Amino acid sequence: MHISRLQLINYRNFSRATVKFEKGVNTIIGENGSGKTNLFRAMRLLLDENLLRMAYRLDDRDFHRGLGEWRGHWIIISLEFTDVSQDETIQSLFLHGVGNISGTLVDRANYNLVFRPKASIRQKLAELTPGDTAALAALRQEIDITDYETVFTGKSSADFTDPTVYRTLVGDFEAVTFPSELTPPEIGGIVPGIFSISREIGFTFIQALRDVVSEFQNNRTNPLLTLLKGKSGEIDDAAFAPITDLVLNLNDAIEGLDDVRTIRTDIRDTITDAAGETYSPKSLSIRSDLSSEPDRLFQSLKLFVGEAEAGYEGGIHELSLGGANLIYLTLKLLEFKYQKVKETFANFLIVEEPEAHIHTHIQKTLFDRLNYDDTQIIYSTHSTHISEASNVENINILGRNGTVCEVYQPSAGLDSTEIGNIQRYLDAVRSNLLFAKSILLVEGDAEEILIPIMIKQVLGLSLDELGISLINIRSTGFENVAVLFHDQRIQKNCAIITDLDKAFINLMPDPLDGEDEKKAKKRALGSQTSGQKRAISLTSFSDGNKWLSTHFSDHTFEVDFISTGNSAAVVSVVGEVYTDTATIALAKADLESGDVAKFGKRVLTMARHVGKGWFAIIVGKAIKPDVHIPGYILNAIFKAHGSVSDEILATIIDYRLKVQIQANGVLPAQVDPMRAQLARFRTGDIDFSDVRNEMLKAFPHDRINNILATL
């Protein structure tokens, strides 16, 4: 049995979300603040014995903030289990409580937490006249959190994330229609209080702890004590009796020490001397009070670990943080193993950000090895190293969209071939794309190296700061990865940059052509044809998908880089490619010729000469803030980024003003009036088109004007 689905409705930063899980290891990927902790908390409210009490203490802050007025709404947390069987005795009690019977079989189980207004309030809502918004508002004013109740239900058939279902079961707050049926069977049967799911299944939660040492020192949370109790359940009195005796003997021995006895006598004598027999205490003794209670004695157990020096074992507090974390994680896993020994037919291990516990090198191997039977592991991460180890089908991505957290399943609706293709691309580097806010897909090293440099130089911002991840596909197989971005899957912008490979030489056959020319023309024609084909297929692939956009260079990146007006930059590095002065001169002439047939051929020859990647690095050094970014690249950047905030625009203009001072020798005083305009823009006194005009007026030759003009 495993958890196949988690649904969150109106809970914290989830409006309505569906998380899907598979058997085995599952990954939840998301940046900080994307709701990973809340998602786990929701699961724990249902499964974790330690958190069960909290389920009854939900309050108004647990409602999704996007609801605005929470009064009257419900919070629903729903878990679906599949892979169940009514023929397995060990599952019977569980399925008796929460199994869905369909026909003659129990095909799945549902367990839901429903936080809703009590029946009396639901009754009042049902009695409202449809459309009477004023009466609804008045009624909602009266509701407070004590009018709410928590119920657990099983066997439900409703898909609570479906807005129509929600309106039917909970009510339509706009139309003011509320169900008169207060006990709809669709929400399932109320699970009686005596049924405890935590007794049926094994559940262990490992928190993303940053302060493991204090956890060890706290007797309540010390995992070592939990283990001792968990292993044997109760401490065996018979086995412990000799120890109790030893402690009692020890106490006697201490009390019997000569010095102790002398002190006792001396105290007594002194009191008698000072206060007289009448007023002195009748008896007085010194006792050794070491506890013989097992619980108290176990508290003296401490783990000692030899980390670095051979032969020296230190306390947990002496360990490196990574070492302490590793020990902590190990003990928690052992706790989980002990729990598994108890009779549970399904075990769930939830690990919050294992990267917070352990060194990256261990992370990768950890989840390959954590492969227990009957165990479903769900962990959250923002480490690319761990996510790479998991199957794309077992991944959920959390994304934040304003205040709402959304959940994407990257492989939803894909066939096995498509999934296989994605899987192959998701190696350590490329699995970045699962974390990104937006994506730029490029085909080669030159783009990968030069695009970030150009952006940084011109806008003063890195791609990271713009929330864009650039992924080098190292081929033109974009579809394999781009398929991830879709209404059904990851809802993030993905811009694809590729070359049309249009020939820049005259392809007309010339009777004077030698063999080489003939070959070159043939090759150029081939590239041009396949480039066209690729453009057509990519365009139709992304057609109708609002998350995808395609951006083509006419020829190839290096050629178009020069066409855009960057010949000087390339010329400046010719000396690093060629040593022969004649060739250098020839190359410069070609590059400056303005004839695409010439500079195109030359720049590609240069790139081939030293290798495309190395050539890009050389050119990168020559890129300055006045570089011309090819239009198709700018389009791709802004398409992926989406609408640019005023804040970012202001930062860019501010940067360009610094460029004016540093690179163009403008005096700071000359910049000040524009700075003042910028400040007004920041406070909202003038709008973007105003500040754009001011910039054009103040520094008409600055590169940024062309870019601002397009925004």
Add this chain to the structure above:
Amino acid sequence: MFVWNADDLDADQVNAIEQLGSVFLSACPGSGKTRTLTYKIARELSLLTSDKQRVVAITYTHRAADEIQERIEQLGVDTSQLWIGTIHSFCLEWILRPYSIYHPALKNGFRVINAHDTERLHETLCAQRGGGLSKFDCGHYFTPVGYVINCDHWKRAGVDALLQQYWQELCANRQIDFEMILEYAHQLICDVPSISILLGSIFTMVLVDEYQDTKEIQYGILGAILKASEGKAKAFIVGDPNQAIYGSLGGYAITSTEFSKLSSVTFKELNLSKNYRSSDRIVGYFENFNQLTSKITAEGKFKDFSSVISFDCSTNRNALDAEIVRLIRYNIETMGIPPNEVCIVGPQWPLLASMTRQLVVALPEYSFSGPGMVPFARDIDNFWYKLSRIILTVASPQLYIRRNRWASEVITALELADVNTNTITRKSLLRASNSITSHSTDGLTYLIECFDALFAALGVDREASPMLIEHYDSFVGSSQKRINQLTATGTAAIADLDMFRKVFDVKTGITVSTIHGVKGAEFEAVIAFGLLEGMVPHFNESDKIAAANRLLYVVGSRAKKNLHLISEAGRKRRGKELYLPTDTLLACSFSYDQET
């Protein structure tokens, strides 16, 4: 594993307990049937291998369930994996509540109405519809294929129509009565096979006590579950066909062959035929009414007691109370039998109620517990009745286990009433209950004030739960009605708090009960009256001779020492004819003791 002392059980009992497979056990009166069942459950619990298994025991009454559970706990066996209760509770807790959403009449929630409410509804309907029907005609029960109406033939069409209306009204209110609990449970079991499969693998053993009073529909439900378990769940069926006295309610003693066919369980048939209760003479007497071939022997400490067994068919009904007073005095004052070892049995509650009142007046020095002496409705499923048990008893070591159990029943009932019981534990409930008090000496006022104080202490708003309101109205209403009735007939003291408290006291007085009510009980002296053809057996019985034999068998076998049978003269039937002594009793030739 659970072990017992060598002298706790005899060889036959041990043999029944140690069987690994399913057992069909015929147990004669006084043979230690409850003890055998108790030890069997204890042993079965100790054999469980997983905390996901349950042992289920079906008893005829809540009281029997309580007693068995208490005894098992006293044996030091953990009862957390035991479910014990009546078949109605079983159907509610294991079938109706968990699977209600699969039944069209239950899926939107339902409430169970109690016998009192049912009676009141029947009464109203009878008055509405006319036709000379009374609530006593409305008795009926369901079978696997339909339902049976008990009353006279000529009234059945009328009752049938009335019941249709009754069911419609209940359905409209989403209510079900006790009979419908069984009917709906049976429907669910038939329509949703998964239920039996799941229950069949949760239960390792299903024990049925008093099977002779079990209905066909109940056999059907349990049989289906056992069958679905495919041998995983064993059965332990105990009872005494000679004591099958609930035939008019549909109860009958199934044979092991018939039940095997229903449940696919193979039974080992065993007997307990040693009577440890009565004297040789008593056993010899009630053997006259034994309809089986088994031979019962007296083996107990009263084996050689020279019992007095008298049969009186001359005393007139007007002198009946004086005669019973004389017999009570004889047994207590002459024979030295303690009052709580004396029992008066009669065939019907109305006769007994007036008898009790007459005895209370005639014998002021003795206390009585019987009908007409309980100031409120003994409705075990009513929440306020459950709570009254705690409020009206005082914390004491003897009552510790029992009050704890009552407390958990109250908490479960609160959950069912949609009250958040998160902060309420058994301990906190008992502590709160022990700390509240009222100065009222009027029983009902006292209870009401304590209810209010307790709910205030627990911070629960009872007005928020429709079920609590409904139960409250029913409890207070029927109690008030009963008190008014009893006060009007001269039992003024009934309204006192002391009378309220007495209901849950450990029994000290003389018991007054119907024959059906003393099932399973035993007394040193038993005084039976109303042994008249038409009452014993009831005129509705189809097989009058068999029914009479069973009733006389039950009456006779309650006695340890002395047995006094009275067929009073002069009692009038409706048609002005006089009742005559029970034929079967007259036909029995026995050397009764003469004047005592």
